[in-house]
Amino acid sequence: MNSSNLLARNARKYPNNEAVICHGRRVTYDVLDNQVTRLSNALLSCGITQQDKVLLFMPNVLEFIVSYFAVQRIGAIVVPVNAKFTLSEVEYVANHAEAKAIIAHEAIFPAVEKLANVELKIKTGQAIDGWESYNDLLENANTTPIDCQLTEDDLSTILYTSGTTGKPKGVLFSYRNILAVAQMIAIEMEVKPESRILLMMPLTHSAPLHLFLMSSMLVGATSVLTPTFTPDLFIETIEQEKTTHFFGAPVAYLVTASHPRLKSADLSSMKWWVYGGAPLSEGEIRHIEQAFQAELTCVYGLTEAGPSGALLFGHEHAKKAGSVGCRAPFGTELRIVNELGEDVPVGEIGEVVLYGEGNMIGYYKDDEATKAAFIDGWVKTGDLARFDEDGYVWIVDRKKDVIISGGVNIYPKEIEDRILQFGGIFEVAVVGVPHEEWGETVKAIFAAKTPIDEQQLKDYLSEHLAKFKVPRLYEQVEALPRNASGKILKHQLKQQVVN
Numbered sequence: 001m002n003s004s005n006l007l008a009r010n011a012r013k014y015p016n017n018e019a020v021i022c023h024g025r026r027v028t029y030d031v032l033d034n035q036v037t038r039l040s041n042a043l044l045s046c047g048i049t050q051q052d053k054v055l056l057f058m059p060n061v062l063e064f065i066v067s068y069f070a071v072q073r074i075g076a077i078v079v080p081v082n083a084k085f086t087l088s089e090v091e092y093v094a095n096h097a098e099a100k101a102i103i104a105h106e107a108i109f110p111a112v113e114k115l116a117n118v119e120l121k122i123k124t125g126q127a128i129d130g131w132e133s134y135n136d137l138l139e140n141a142n143t144t145p146i147d148c149q150l151t152e153d154d155l156s157t158i159l160y161t162s163g164t165t166g167k168p169k170g171v172l173f174s175y176r177n178i179l180a181v182a183q184m185i186a187i188e189m190e191v192k193p194e195s196r197i198l199l200m201m202p203l204t205h206s207a208p209l210h211l212f213l214m215s216s217m218l219v220g221a222t223s224v225l226t227p228t229f230t231p232d233l234f235i236e237t238i239e240q241e242k243t244t245h246f247f248g249a250p251v252a253y254l255v256t257a258s259h260p261r262l263k264s265a266d267l268s269s270m271k272w273w274v275y276g277g278a279p280l281s282e283g284e285i286r287h288i289e290q291a292f293q294a295e296l297t298c299v300y301g302l303t304e305a306g307p308s309g310a311l312l313f314g315h316e317h318a319k320k321a322g323s324v325g326c327r328a329p330f331g332t333e334l335r336i337v338n339e340l341g342e343d344v345p346v347g348e349i350g351e352v353v354l355y356g357e358g359n360m361i362g363y364y365k366d367d368e369a370t371k372a373a374f375i376d377g378w379v380k381t382g383d384l385a386r387f388d389e390d391g392y393v394w395i396v397d398r399k400k401d402v403i404i405s406g407g408v409n410i411y412p413k414e415i416e417d418r419i420l421q422f423g424g425i426f427e428v429a430v431v432g433v434p435h436e437e438w439g440e441t442v443k444a445i446f447a448a449k450t451p452i453d454e455q456q457l458k459d460y461l462s463e464h465l466a467k468f469k470v471p472r473l474y475e476q477v478e479a480l481p482r483n484a485s486g487k488i489l490k491h492q493l494k495q496q497v498v499n
Contacts, residue, residue: 019222053100094115177306196241298317
C-alpha cells in the first residue's frame with residue numbers, strides 16, 4: 001500500500017463523501033482523486049519522474065493536499081517546506097534535496113519568487129515569468145489513470161528539521177513509516193470514516209501531516225483545513241463544520257481558553273482535543289479543561305520517529321499533568337537509557353529512545369548523523385527524562401538545547417550562526433526564556449566589541465530567518481561564561497534568565 005493507492009481506494013469506497021473542506025471549498029473523495037490524477041499527469045508532462053524531489057511551499061490549503069498526493073502518485077518524493085521560511089532557507093532546502101520542482105501558493109509566493117536552481121517552478125493563480133500556473137496545468141491535464149506501483153518500503157517524503165549543527169536536516173520517510181503512525185493515531189484516537197479532523201497547525205510539520213491528515217485519509221474521514229490559526233477561526237470552524245478531532249500546540253489552547261466567545265460556543269461535536277510539542281502544567285490543564293469543558297490528550301513524539309513516542313490521556317491529567325504518559329502508543333516502544341544503552345532504574349535520568357515502524361529511514365545525504373541518531377535500531381530523542389514510581393515519563397531537559405515555542409522546535413545553533421555574521425558580535429548564546437502562553441520565547445545573549453543597536457540586529461535577522469526563529473529578547477554582555485574546554489555554559493545562562 002502507498003498513499004496514492006490509499007486515496008484511490010477511498011475514491012472508490014466513498015466517492016461522494018467529503019474528503020477536504022477548506023475556505024468554503026468542499027471536495028469529495030472522487031473529485032480529490034480526479035484532481036490528483038490531473039496534476040500527476042501534468043507533472044509527468046513537465047518532466048517530473050520517479051524519485052525526483054518536489055518542494056511544496058504552501059499553507060494549509062486544498063492545493064497542498066492535491067500536490068502532496070500527486071507527487072507521490074508518480075513516484076516522486078514530496079518535500080514540504082515551512083510556509084514561514086525566507087528565501088535563503090528555502091534555497092538551502094532546495095539545494096540540499098536536489099529539488100527538481102517547487103509548487104508554491106500565491107499567498108506566500110513573494111518569499112520564493114526569486115528562487116533559482118529549480119528546473120520546474122509552479123504557483124497557484126496566474127503564471128508569471130519563469131513560473132507555470134498550477135490552475136492552468138490542472139485544467140489542461142488529461143485524466144488518464146495512473147497506476148502507482150510503489151510499495152510500503154519505497155521512499156515517500158523528506159521533512160526538513162534543523163539540527164544541532166545549525167543546518168536543517170532532511171528526515172527521510174518510507175510509506176511504511178508514515179502509514180504506521182497514521183494507523184497508530186486511527187487506533188488510539190478512534191478516527192473513523194465519519195470523523196472530521198480539524199487541521200489548523202502547519203501541514204509541513206510531521207504531527208499534523210503524518211498523524212492527523214494521513215489517519216484521516218487512511219480511514220476515509222473528512223479533513224477540515226484552515227491556512228491560519230486564530231481563536232475566532234478555531235471556534236467558528238468547530239461550530240460550523242462539527243469537527244471531532246483537533247491537534248494543536250499548547251498556545252492554541254491557552255489563548256483560546258481566555259477568549260470571551262468560548263463560553264457560548266457549541267463545541268459538542270468534539271471528541272478528541274489533542275496537544276503536543278510542549279507539556280502543560282497542572283494549572284494550565286485545569287484552566288483549559290474548565291474553559292473548554294473537555295479533557296485533553298497529550299502526544300509526545302519525535303519527527304524522526306514518525307512522529308511517535310508516548311500518550312497521556314485525559315483521565316490521567318488529574319494526577320500526572322506535565323508528564324508525557326506511561327506508555328508508547330500502538331506500534332511503538334519507549335525506553336529510557338544511559339550512555340551505554342542500558343535501561344535506567346526508576347527515578348534516574350536518561351535519554352528517551354523509541355522503536356517502531358514509524359522510525360525514519362535516516363537523514364538524507366547524512367550517513368554520519370543517521371548512524372549517530374540510532375542505538376541498536378532505537379532512535380535517540382535527545383530528551384532527558386525519568387520514570388516515576390507509577391511508570392510515567394517526565395521530560396527533564398533536552399540534550400540538544402532545543403527551544404520549543406508555541407509547539408514549534410527552534411534550534412539555537414542556526415540562529416547563533418546567523419547572529420555571528422552581524423558585524424561586531426564575536427560570541428553569542430541563544431536560549432529559551434519561560435513564557436506563560438508560548439512555553440518558551442527566544443533570547444539572544446551576546447558579546448560585541450561596541451554597543452549593538454538591538455533593532456538593527458532584529459531587522460537583519462528578520463531578513464534571513466523565519467519570523468518564529470527571530471529572538472524577541474536581547475542582552476549584550478562583556479563575555480559569556482565558558483568551561484575549561486571553552487564551551488559556553490548555557491545552563492548558567494538559563495538559570496540567570498529564570499532567576
